[in-house]
Amino acid sequence: MNRRDWLTTSMAATAATLLPGPLTVAAEVPETKSRPNRIATSTYSYWRFNNDTKLPIEKCIELAADAGFDGVEVLHIQMTDESNSALMKIKQRAFSLGMDLCGFSTHQSFISPDADFRKKNVEHTTKCIELAYRLGIPTIRVNTGRWGTSKNFDALMANKGIEPRLEGYTDDDGFKWAIDGLTDCLAKAEECGVVMGLENHWGLGRDAAGVIRIIEAVKSPWLRATLDTGNFLENQYEQYEALAPYAALVQAKTYGGDGKWYTLDIDYDRVAATLKKVNYGGYISLEFEGKGNYEVEVPKSLAMLRKAFG
Template identity: 60%
Template sequence: MNLTRRHFASAAGCAALAPAALTAAEPDAKQSSSGWRGNPIAVSTYSFWRFKDDSKLSIEQCIDESARMGFDAVEVLHIQMESEDPGYLQRLKQRAFVNGVSLCGLSTHQGFVSPDAEVRQKNIDHTIHTIELAYQLGIPTMRVNTGRWGTSKSFDDLMANRGIEPRLPGYSDDDGFGWVIESLEKCLPAAEKCGVTLGLENHWGLGRTPEGVLRIVDAIDSPWLQCTLDTGNFLEDPYDKLELMAPKTVFVQAKTYYGGGLWYSLELDYPRIAAMLREHDYHGYVSLEYEGEQDYRTAIPKSLALLRKAFSA
C-alpha cells in the first residue's frame, strides 16, 4: 500500500466517523485556508526529567507546568509514570482536561532485536500492554522502537560511538529486521482495536537510519504503523534524512540542548525543518524533548518560543 497523508485518515477508518454530507461538502483544506494554521506544540514529560537523579517530576506536575508555560499538549514518558492503576490513569486525563491541554502521545521502550523468541515475546506483550494504557488515557499515538543489539556496555558507550554498535556474533542485520517486523506485526491488531497509531522512531539500533525505519514500516504496510520523527537522532547531515521519513510521519519529537547536551548537542535549523514538514503536508503535533543541562524552568520556555515561531503560520 502506498499510503499518502491525504489518504491516511481514510485508510485508518476515520472517514467513516464523519457525516457523509458534511464530508462531501467539505472543501480541500489547502483551498479553503488562506494560510498554514501552525502545528500544535507539545512537550514530553521527559523534558522535565532527562533521567537526572535530582529532577524527576511526577506526570501531574509535568502537566501543570506544561499548561502554565503555554504548551498545547503533553507527551507522556511511560517509565516516568508512577502507577498503571485505572484510577491513576483517569486522574491524569482529568488533570490534563482541567488544565486545557491534550495528552497527545505515549513514549515507550521495547526491544525486538534478539535471537531469543521468549525475549521478543516479552517485548511484544509489553508493547500490547502499553497500547492498552494509551487507549485508557485517550492517547492517539505511541512511540515504538526497534531495539538494538545490546553489545554496548552502556548507553554512554553507545553515544560515545555515535549510536553504532557491533551485531551479535553469528547474526546479520537481515536477522534483526526479520525479528522486528514479525514482532511489530503481532502488535498491530491491538493498535487497530484501540485506535492507537504506532510511530516507529529513528531511535538507535536498526532505527538509527531513515532507511532502517522505512524498511520496517514499508514491509509491514499498515496505516497503524507509521513514523515518529525525532529531529535529534540523526547525528550527521540530518535534513535529507528527516525528509526521507517525513511523508510517513505522524508525530514529531523536537530536541533542544540549552546549556549543552547531556550526551551531544546539535545545531538544528527549525525554520528549515518546519518548512520541509509543511511541504509534506504535516499538520500534527511537534513535541519538545529538551535534552540540555540548563535548568528546565528557563530552557523549556525558551524551547517553546523557538518551536512556536518556527512552526507557526
C-alpha cells in the same frame, strides 16, 4: 387613466418587482491558510534522567500548561503507577487544564534471537497500547531495539549510536525480528485506535532508511514514524526529508546549557519547511535534552518552536 391603461401599468410594475436584479459578483473566497502545528512537550523535558527532577506526570502537565504548551507527551517509564485510578487522574488533570495528551513514549526491543524475549516485548507493547487508549492518547512511540552489545547507553552515545551485531547474526535477521514483532502488535493497535510511531532511535532505526524499511514491510496505517530531530547524527536534513512523509509525531530536540550526550545545531525553520512540504499537520513535541535549568530552557524552546512552526 382608463381601466385598460391602469391594468397595463400595474402588471408592468408587478413584473418589474419579480425580475431578478443586476447580477452581482460573489465575494472572493479567502485563500485557505494552513494552521500552525500545535506544540507539546514530553514529560522527559522536565526529567532528562536526572535523579533530582523525576517529577510526577501531573506536575509536568501543570508546568506545561503554565508555560503555554498545547499538549503533553507522556514518557512511560516516568510513570510510577499504572493503575486505572492513576491513569484517570492524569487524564482528568490534563482535561482540566485544557491540555491534550498527544503521545505516549514507550520502550521495547525486538532485536534478539530469543523468541521468548521477543514475545515478552510484544506483550509489553500491546499493554502500552492499552494504557494509551485508556489515557485517550492516539499514538505511541515504539523502537526497534538494539543488539545490546554496548556496555551501556553512555558507551553507545560515545560511539554515535553504532554497536556491533551479535556474533553469528546479521542486520537482516534483526529486521525480520522487528518486522514480525511490530506486525504482532497491529491487531491491538487497530482495536484501540492507537498508531504506533517507529522512532529513529538507535539500533536498526538509527537512520531513516532502516525505519522506512520496516514501515514499508509491515504495510499498515497503524505503523508510521515518530521523527526525532535529535537522533540523526549524519546528513540530518536529508534524513528528515526522507522520513517526514511517514511521520505521525515529530519530537523536537533542544539542548540549552549544552546537551547531556551531544549537542546538535538544528535549524527549525528548515525543519518546518520540510514538514510543510508533506502537509504534516500533527504535533511538534519538545524533548529538551540540555543540562540547563528546565524552568528557563523549556519556555525558551517553546518560544523558538512557536516562531518556526507558527
